[in-house]
Amino acid sequence: MNPEFWQSRWQEGRIGFHKSDINPLLVEYFDKLDLSPSSRVLVPLCGKSLDMIWLAQQGYEVIGIELSEIAVQAFFAEQGITPAIHQLADNPAMKYYQAELAGQTIGLWVADIFALTADDIDHIDALYDRAALIAMANDMRPNYSQQIRHISDNAAQLIITLSYDQNKKDGPPFSVDDKQVQQYYSDHYQVYELASGPTSIGSAPDLTVTQQVWHLY
Numbered sequence: 527m528n529p530e531f532w533q534s535r536w537q538e539g540r541i542g543f544h545k546s547d548i549n550p551l552l553v554e555y556f557d558k559l560d561l562s563p564s565s566r567v568l569v570p571l572c573g574k575s576l577d578m579i580w581l582a583q584q585g586y587e588v589i590g591i592e593l594s595e596i597a598v599q600a601f602f603a604e605q606g607i608t609p610a611i612h613q614l615a616d617n618p619a620m621k622y623y624q625a626e627l628a629g630q631t632i633g634l635w636v637a638d639i640f641a642l643t644a645d646d647i648d649h650i651d652a653l654y655d656r657a658a659l660i661a662m663a664n665d666m667r668p669n670y671s672q673q674i675r676h677i678s679d680n681a682a683q684l685i686i687t688l689s690y691d692q693n694k695k696d697g698p699p700f701s702v703d704d705k706q707v708q709q710y711y712s713d714h715y716q717v718y719e720l721a722s723g724p725t726s727i728g729s730a731p732d733l734t735v736t737q738q739v740w741h742l743y
Contacts, residue, residue, distance in 0.1 A: 529593055529638060532593050532594060532661075533593065533594055535594075536594040536596040536597050543573070543657065543661075543698070543699070545575070545576070546576070547576065548576050548577055548579075548580045549577050549656055549686070551656075551686055551721070551737075551739050552577050552580065552581075552654065552656065552684070553580065554721075555684060555720050555721065555739050555741070556581075556584075556654070556684055558684065558720060558741050559652045559682050559684055559741070559743075561586065561651055561652055562651075563585045563586075564585060564586065564587060564630070565586050565587070565651035565652060566586070566587045566588075566589060566648075566649060566650050566651050566652075567581050567586045567587065567588055567589070567650075567651065567652050567653070567654055568589050568590075568591070568647065568650045568652070568653045568654070568677075568678055568681070569581070569588060569589070569590045569591070569653075569654050569655075569656075570590075570591050570639055570653070570655055570658040570674065571591065571592065571593070571639065571657055571658035571661055572590030572591060572592050572597075572601075572634065573592060573594075573597045573601075573657070574597045574598070574600045574601035574604065575590075575601075575656070575657075577654065577656060578590060578601070578632060579605070579627065579628070581654070582627045582628040582629075582630040582632055583628045585629075585630065586630060587630050587631045587632075587633075588630065588631070588632045588633070589633050589634075589635070589647060589648075589650065590632070590633070590634040590635065591634075591635045591637060591639045591642065592634060592635065592636060592637075593636070593637070593638060593639070594636075595621065595636045598621075598623050598634045598636050599623075601634065602623060602625060602634075605627065607625045607626075607627060608625070609623040609624055609625035609634075610623070610624050610625065611623055611624075612624070617641070619637070619638075619641075620635065620636065620637040620641065620642075620646075621635070621636040621637075622634070622635055622636075623635075623636065635647075639658075639670070639673060639677075640669070640670075640673055642677055643676075643677065644676060644677045644678075644679060646677070647677045647678070649679075650677070650678040650679065650681045651681055651682075652681050652682045652683065652684070653674065653678050653681050653682070653683040653684070654683075654684050655674075655683060655684070655685040655686065656686045657686075657699070658670070658674075659671070659685060659687060659702055659710075660686075660687055660688050660697070660698065660699040660700050660701075660702055661697075661698045661699060661700070662700065663697065663698075663700060664700065667702070667706070667710055668709075668710060671710035671711060675714055680714055680715070682715075682741070682742060682743045683711075683715070683740070683741075683742040683743075684739070684740070684741060684742075685707070685739070685740040685742065686737065686738070686739055686740075687702040687703075687707060687737070687738050687740065688700075688701060688702065688725070688727070688735055688736070688737055688738075689701050689702065689703045689704070689735070689736045689737075689738065690727070690733050690734060690735040690736070691733070691734070694730070694733055695727070695729070695730045695733055699727065704719070704738070707738075707740055711742055715742040715743060716742070716743050717740060717741075717742055718740065718741045718742075718743070719738060719739070719740055719741075720739040720740065720741050721738065721739040722736060722737070722738045722739075723736070723737060724736060724737070725737035
């Protein structure tokens with residue numbers, strides 16, 4: 527998927543991938559990361575996800591990365607929050623929106639995730655990936671997993687994936703099976719499957735889909 531695809535989806539309001547409630551798998555399994563209070567949690571390709579509010583309410587600082595400024599502006603507007611906006615002098619295409627929510631900082635980068643560095647992001651304690659890995663086409667995922675490791679310094683991860691017959695549906699979301707998760711991460715993490723069960727994709731309700739939750743540490 528090229529950046530123009532996602533920009534156009536937000537511009538046209540075609541955001542069926544956005545969930546209007548908190549992901550129950552996040553609530554059930556995030557404590558497996560065993561984080562201390564005020565830990566910094568990275569949420570790649572965050573959109574305007576309500577999961578970030580839940581993380582802040584649990585006492586974590588949230589750092590999000592999102593390509594679409596429309597999504598970032600919508601997140602803060604829908605929470606009734608006016609963020610401070612910082613524009614990078616050496617890269618006007620990148621901005622950083624920051625505000626307080628539930629006593630914690632939420633900072634959202636408007637940026638191409640591949641353009642950010644570990645210095646930009648600063649220290650990260652854990653990463654929550656509900657919709658980033660499965661938003662990447664097959665040829666992009668190795669670079670994505672490598673970039674995530676670099677900018678988070680191999681922080682522990684909670685990842686949610688979908689697996690289905692890719693011949694029956696074009697992504698996104700793309701199918702990412704067990705072998706692919708191992709391929710992308712097992713050289714640098716212990717990869718543990720926390721849960722697996724049937725789910726559905728709104729654009730293909732008759733498709734057989736398995737949803738999996740992974741703990742990388």
